[in-house]
Amino acid sequence: MSSDPIKHSLATQNLTKAFGGVRAVDNATVSFHEGKINALIGPNGSGKTTFFNCVTGMIRPDSGTVTYQGRDVTGHAPHRIARAGLGRSFQLCRIFPRMTVLDNVLAGVRSTGLVHRLRGAHNPDDIARARELLARVGIEHLERSEARDISYGQQKLLELAGVLMAEPDTIMLDEPAGGVNPALIGRIATLVRELNAEGRTFVIVEHNMELVMSLSDHVVVFDRGRPIASGAPADVQNDPRVLEAYLGV
Amino acid sequence: MLSASRHKTATHQEGRTSSGRSVLVAKLVAAAVALGLVLAFPALAPDPFILSVGVVIASYAALAVAWNFVGGMTGYISLGHAAYSGLGGYGTALLVTEAGVNPWVSMIVAAVLVGVAAVPIGIASLRVRGASFVIVSIALVLILLLVAQSWSDVTGGSNGLRVPRPFGTDVLRPEQHERFFYLFVALTLVALVLWWVIDRSRLGTGLKAIREDEDKAQALGVPTFAYKLVVFVVSAFMTAMAGGMYALWFGSLDPIFQFSILTGSYLVLMSLLGGVRSLLGPVVGAVIVGYAVEFFKTQYGDTQLHLVALGLLLALVVLFMPDGVIPWVTAQFDRFRPGDTSIREVDAAQLAEERKALEEAKS
Numbered sequence: 001m002s003s004d005p006i007k008h009s010l011a012t013q014n015l016t017k018a019f020g021g022v023r024a025v026d027n028a029t030v031s032f033h034e035g036k037i038n039a040l041i042g043p044n045g046s047g048k049t050t051f052f053n054c055v056t057g058m059i060r061p062d063s064g065t066v067t068y069q070g071r072d073v074t075g076h077a078p079h080r081i082a083r084a085g086l087g088r089s090f091q092l093c094r095i096f097p098r099m100t101v102l103d104n105v106l107a108g109v110r111s112t113g114l115v116h117r118l119r120g121a122h123n124p125d126d127i128a129r130a131r132e133l134l135a136r137v138g139i140e141h142l143e144r145s146e147a148r149d150i151s152y153g154q155q156k157l158l159e160l161a162g163v164l165m166a167e168p169d170t171i172m173l174d175e176p177a178g179g180v181n182p183a184l185i186g187r188i189a190t191l192v193r194e195l196n197a198e199g200r201t202f203v204i205v206e207h208n209m210e211l212v213m214s215l216s217d218h219v220v221v222f223d224r225g226r227p228i229a230s231g232a233p234a235d236v237q238n239d240p241r242v243l244e245a246y247l248g249v
Numbered sequence: 250m251l252s253a254s255r256h257k258t259a260t261h262q263e264g265r266t267s268s269g270r271s272v273l274v275a276k277l278v279a280a281a282v283a284l285g286l287v288l289a290f291p292a293l294a295p296d297p298f299i300l301s302v303g304v305v306i307a308s309y310a311a312l313a314v315a316w317n318f319v320g321g322m323t324g325y326i327s328l329g330h331a332a333y334s335g336l337g338g339y340g341t342a343l344l345v346t347e348a349g350v351n352p353w354v355s356m357i358v359a360a361v362l363v364g365v366a367a368v369p370i371g372i373a374s375l376r377v378r379g380a381s382f383v384i385v386s387i388a389l390v391l392i393l394l395l396v397a398q399s400w401s402d403v404t405g406g407s408n409g410l411r412v413p414r415p416f417g418t419d420v421l422r423p424e425q426h427e428r429f430f431y432l433f434v435a436l437t438l439v440a441l442v443l444w445w446v447i448d449r450s451r452l453g454t455g456l457k458a459i460r461e462d463e464d465k466a467q468a469l470g471v472p473t474f475a476y477k478l479v480v481f482v483v484s485a486f487m488t489a490m491a492g493g494m495y496a497l498w499f500g501s502l503d504p505i506f507q508f509s510i511l512t513g514s515y516l517v518l519m520s521l522l523g524g525v526r527s528l529l530g531p532v533v534g535a536v537i538v539g540y541a542v543e544f545f546k547t548q549y550g551d552t553q554l555h556l557v558a559l560g561l562l563l564a565l566v567v568l569f570m571p572d573g574v575i576p577w578v579t580a581q582f583d584r585f586r587p588g589d590t591s592i593r594e595v596d597a598a599q600l601a602e603e604r605k606a607l608e609e610a611k612s
Contacts, residue, residue: 056468079467079471096465098526109451116451118446121449121453166469
C-alpha cells in the first residue's frame, strides 16, 4: 500500500452504528481520496446520512474508528472535528433563520482565545471575508436580509458560504442538489469544481446521478450500511452489484 | 446583469447608511431622555411607597437583564433563576451577620461564590435542551427552597433572616430607597454594558447561532458547550449581585420568597414581553411587569388574582407580540422605511446614467 499514490485524508475502519435493531452503518470501511471530489451514493435508507453524522461527530458510533489527516477523531465533539478542517452541510439545508445573511456567514469564523472571541463580530477583516464568500456564491446583495426570508436555493448557497468561512480542507455536502432548480444545480457544480481546483477535498452525498457522474472523481456506493463498490464513476455505473442494489435486478 | 445588481447594491447601501445614521441619533436621543427620566424618578416620586415600587422595578430590571444573558442569547429558558438571586441574598446576609464582612464586599463575594457554584450546575444542566432544561432549572430552585426552610440554624428557616441596614440607622427609609434606586440602576447599567459587549462580539454571534440551531453551530466549529457555560456563569453572577443588593435593601429574607419559581417566571415574562433579542427588552419588560405586579397587588390585595392578571398579560404578548414590545415597535417604524431587499426596476438608459455618475465620482 505504501506505493499507493492516492492519499486518504478521511477514512473509516469498521464503523458501526445501530438504532435499535437496525444497523444503519454496518462495519463500514471507507476511504476518500484527498484533493478529489468523492461521491457517496446509495439507495434511500442505505445509511449515507448516518455515516456522515458519525464521521462529523454528530452521532457517536457504536464501534470502529474515524481518522482525519492521520488523527483518530472517533467520538470527538462536532466542533473539534470542524476545527480540524472538516466542514459539512446538512441534508435539509440548515441556516440560522433569524440572523442576517451576513451574520450567518460570520458565525463560521474560527475563534481562539478569550480576547479573540470578544472582538466585535462586525470587524472589517471578518466582514470583508464574509462578503467575499457571499459574492463568490452570488448572494452578496442579500447580506442584510434575514436568512429565513431568502429562497431555498439561496439558503443552500448561504449554507455553503458559512461552511467556507470556517476554512475547511474537506467539505462534506449532504445532497447539495436536493430541491433546487437545474440552473442552481449548475452553479453549485461550478462552485464545487472551483473550490476543488483550489485544493479542497469534497465528499458529496447525492441522488442526482447525472451530477454525480459528471462531477466526481471517485464514487463509493453504499447499501445496507456498508460500501459495496467504489471506483471511477464509469466503472461503478456498470458494476452489477450497484445495479442490483439500485434496481433490484 | 451582474454589474447592474452590484451597482444597485452600492447605491442602496449608501442610502441605508445615511438613514442608519439618523436612526442611531434618534436612538441615542431616546436613550438619553429615558436615562434622564429614570435618574429624575426619586425626585418626581410623590411618596416613599411609589419610590419603593421604583426600587422593586429597578431590581427586577437588573435581574431580567441578568437572566437574558442565558435566555436571550442562547434561547435556554431558565425558570429557576431565583436560585441564584436567593443564594446571592443569603450569601450576602450570612457574610454580614456571621462573619462581620462589609456589606458591599459581602455582596460581591457572595456573587463570586454563586458564579463558582454555577460552573458545576451549568455543566450538569446545560447538557439538556428545551423543556428538559426548564425542568432542571425548576428542580434546583425547589431543592434550595427545601434546604433553606429546613436548615434553620443557618438560614433562620421560615422565621426569616434579618440583614442589618448598610447605611446605618440614621439614614431614614425614604433616603435609603433613593440610594438603593440609584444602586440598582447602576447595576442594571453594568449588566447592560456587559450584555452589549458580548452581544456584538464573535462570542455573541456564536451564542446566537446556538439559539437558532445548536447542532448546526457545532458543525461550524462553535464550541457550544463552553459558550453556553460562560454566559450561564455570567448570568448567575449578575443575578446573585442583584439578589445580594435586594437583601441589603429589604433587610429580611424568607425562603418562600427568595427561592420562588414565581420570581423566575416574572423574569421570563419580563424578557419575553420586552423582547429577548434586544438590549433594552428586559428593562422595558421589567418596567411594565413590575408596575403591573405592584398595581394588581394593591388592587386585589392578598388574593391570587394578580397572578391571573399577569397570566392574561403573558397570553396577550404571546398572541400579538411574540417577539416582544421593542421588536413590535421597531417593526411599526420600519413600515415607513424602504425595505432591505427592494427590487427596484430601472431601464437601460437610467442604469447607464447612474453608472456614469458613479464612475465620475470614483475618478
